[in-house]
Amino acid sequence: MKRHLLMGLALLMLAGSAVAAAFDYGLKARRVADGVYAFIGHTEDFDTVNGGNIANAAFIVAPGGVIVVDSGSSLRYGQQMRAAIAAVTDKPVALVINTHHHPDHFLGNQAFAGVPIGALAETRQAIAAEGDAFAENLFRMSGDWMKGTELQQPTRTLAAGPLEIAGRRLRLLAFDGHTGADLVVVDEASGVVIAGDLVFHGRAPTTPHANVAHWLAALDRLEALTRELGFKVLLPGHGEPSTSAAPIRETRAWLVWLVDAMRQAARDGLDMNEVLARPLPPEFASLPLAASEYRRSVGHLFPAAEQDVLEGRAQ
Amino acid sequence: MKFQRTLSVSAFCALLAAMSLAVAQTGRVDPLDSARWGDMHHSVLADAPFEFDDRVRVIAPTTAENPMQVPVTVDATALPGVEEVLVFADFNPIVRVLRFFPQEAPAQLGFRVKLQQSTPVRAAARTADGRWHVGGTWVNTVGGGCTAPSAAAASTEWQRRLNEVSGRQWTEGPNAGRLRLRIVHPMDTGLVAGTPAFHLEEINFTDAAGKRLMRVETFEPVSENPVFTLQRGALAGPVDARGRDNNGNAFDARIAP
Numbered sequence: 254m255k256r257h258l259l260m261g262l263a264l265l266m267l268a269g270s271a272v273a274a275a276f277d278y279g280l281k282a283r284r285v286a287d288g289v290y291a292f293i294g295h296t297e298d299f300d301t302v303n304g305g306n307i308a309n310a311a312f313i314v315a316p317g318g319v320i321v322v323d324s325g326s327s328l329r330y331g332q333q334m335r336a337a338i339a340a341v342t343d344k345p346v347a348l349v350i351n352t353h354h355h356p357d358h359f360l361g362n363q364a365f366a367g368v369p370i371g372a373l374a375e376t377r378q379a380i381a382a383e384g385d386a387f388a389e390n391l392f393r394m395s396g397d398w399m400k401g402t403e404l405q406q407p408t409r410t411l412a413a414g415p416l417e418i419a420g421r422r423l424r425l426l427a428f429d430g431h432t433g434a435d436l437v438v439v440d441e442a443s444g445v446v447i448a449g450d451l452v453f454h455g456r457a458p459t460t461p462h463a464n465v466a467h468w469l470a471a472l473d474r475l476e477a478l479t480r481e482l483g484f485k486v487l488l489p490g491h492g493e494p495s496t497s498a499a500p501i502r503e504t505r506a507w508l509v510w511l512v513d514a515m516r517q518a519a520r521d522g523l524d525m526n527e528v529l530a531r532p533l534p535p536e537f538a539s540l541p542l543a544a545s546e547y548r549r550s551v552g553h554l555f556p557a558a559e560q561d562v563l564e565g566r567a568q
Numbered sequence: 569m570k571f572q573r574t575l576s577v578s579a580f581c582a583l584l585a586a587m588s589l590a591v592a593q594t595g596r597v598d599p600l601d602s603a604r605w606g607d608m609h610h611s612v613l614a615d616a617p618f619e620f621d622d623r624v625r626v627i628a629p630t631t632a633e634n635p636m637q638v639p640v641t642v643d644a645t646a647l648p649g650v651e652e653v654l655v656f657a658d659f660n661p662i663v664r665v666l667r668f669f670p671q672e673a674p675a676q677l678g679f680r681v682k683l684q685q686s687t688p689v690r691a692a693a694r695t696a697d698g699r700w701h702v703g704g705t706w707v708n709t710v711g712g713g714c715t716a717p718s719a720a721a722a723s724t725e726w727q728r729r730l731n732e733v734s735g736r737q738w739t740e741g742p743n744a745g746r747l748r749l750r751i752v753h754p755m756d757t758g759l760v761a762g763t764p765a766f767h768l769e770e771i772n773f774t775d776a777a778g779k780r781l782m783r784v785e786t787f788e789p790v791s792e793n794p795v796f797t798l799q800r801g802a803l804a805g806p807v808d809a810r811g812r813d814n815n816g817n818a819f820d821a822r823i824a825p
């Protein structure tokens with residue numbers, strides 16, 4: 254048993270280093286609707302095998318150029334993404350949009366220096382404040398895949414509302430909840446909703462900057478979007494695209510359970526180690542990264558639930 | 569394939585954890601195999617007689633997601649006659665975390681600590697014969713892209729609410745007899761340039777008649793806005809928590825059942 258595990262581990266490490274040696278993310282643009290393509294990341298955590306290719310990015314081929322939504326986690330990712338876009342269209346990149354300030358969504362910006370890079374005002378502030386620390390962390394977790402990566406901040410402030418760019422009409426929606434500012438991009442022509450990390454699909458959501466009540470409110474509004482006439486495809490920040498609101502419901506179910514579990518644990522007087530030791534309910538146990546995201550979320554969310562109980566705000 | 573790899577790595581880690589549990593037992597060889605144990609025995613336990621003892625349990629996550637708030641639960645209730653418990657972390661820049669004297673209360677305490685790097689976290693329980701019984705566990709600290717503590721989250725709550733105590737007792741259910749409290753305090757270590765050490769030094773828990781439940785001495789590595797979990801033992805009624813920090817700021821709070 255032990256020998257098998259060790260051998261398996263050694264083989265897998267060899268396989269991993271062979272992939273890593275080329276630092277090739279293997280990015281292939283997947284067509285999700287007319288003129289809209291996505292790069293679907295692994296539903297994993299950062300490591301030295303996936304090199305940080307764990308989030309989705311997208312691009313829209315507009316009449317006058319390409320609109321890029323999120324740029325991945327490293328300079329190499331951004332560069333390889335640019336090359337993969339060039340394999341689809343020879344149009345220039347007109348605009349890069351960062352949906353929110355998490356490093357797996359904007360650290361490829363550097364490959365697009367010279368192109369306008371847009372984000373919500375709060376996202377720009379958060380990238381300015383935390384971007385370097387995020388990059389440092391990713392160097393530790395993804396290793397040499399990050400080589401040469403430096404923070405390229407957004408250069409343009411976006412706001413909610415219609416945005417006509419390169420001859421394509423986008424609708425920008427500004428929410429918060431996953432982070433302090435979460436941008437959703439609706440491509441009117443194709444009916445694609447690029448939801449950023451407000452929606453996770455087939456992967457447990459991450460909560461380091463979450464306000465769960467706000468997040469749930471945003472999900473309700475996103476679900477209403479999917480009932481609009483023109484809706485075709487929902488692209489989550491992590492996981493497979495969907496033609497239905499199922500990933501929204503999946504994300505909501507996880508968050509509702511999570512905050513309720515924290516509240517209940519605090520009411521029951523549990524210590525944080527006891528909360529960490531609780532088993533996942535069967536409906537979430539096989540969700541990729543459920544166990545590790547649960548552990549992280551206990552750290553992010555339990556202290557506030559506990560404080561509510563100790564200060565008598567929760568009954 | 570990718571997912572399988574993750575699974576086999578975690579299965580491997582689980583196996584290692586199981587193996588390390590199996591070798592831990594009473595004895596003089598450090599089950600945590602720390603290069604600093606000799607120093608710890610000398611500087612923390614003053615070379616006093618000791619043994620490693622499974623009856624002193626230290627519960628903490630194998631991997632600490634947030635090194636500023638690592639939950640630690642010490643349970644020495646399987647060892648009779650504990651008079652003092654000293655908690656320390658071999659590789660922390662400030663090694664000693666806290667010390668508690670279980671008086672009428674069971675020898676059990678939950679709290680959170682700041683860890684600078686991966687380290688054993690240990691509890692040494694002294695029995696009446698002067699012997700230290702040492703238990704512990706390794707805690708690995710990692711940063712995380714999405715899990716990095718936010719600089720913006722640094723709170724100034726304490727400036728308005730210094731030494732405010734909030735707490736609750738549980739009188740029924742599986743945790744009947746439990747008391748939890750939170751104290752607003754920055755717990756500055758003094759290791760950050762320009763910020764002097766400013767931390768809670770002691771908390772005394774008594775019943776309404778003044779009978780002593782537990783005395784806790786806290787050092788710099790205890791986390792900001794400390795939260796403590798203890799068992800009240802045989803005593804009933806309200807519990808008073810009185811204490812002070814190293815600047816002489818005192819608090820006195822009553823936690824009703």
Ligand SMILES: [Zn+2]
Nearest residue numbers: 353355431450
């Ligand atoms: Zn995110």
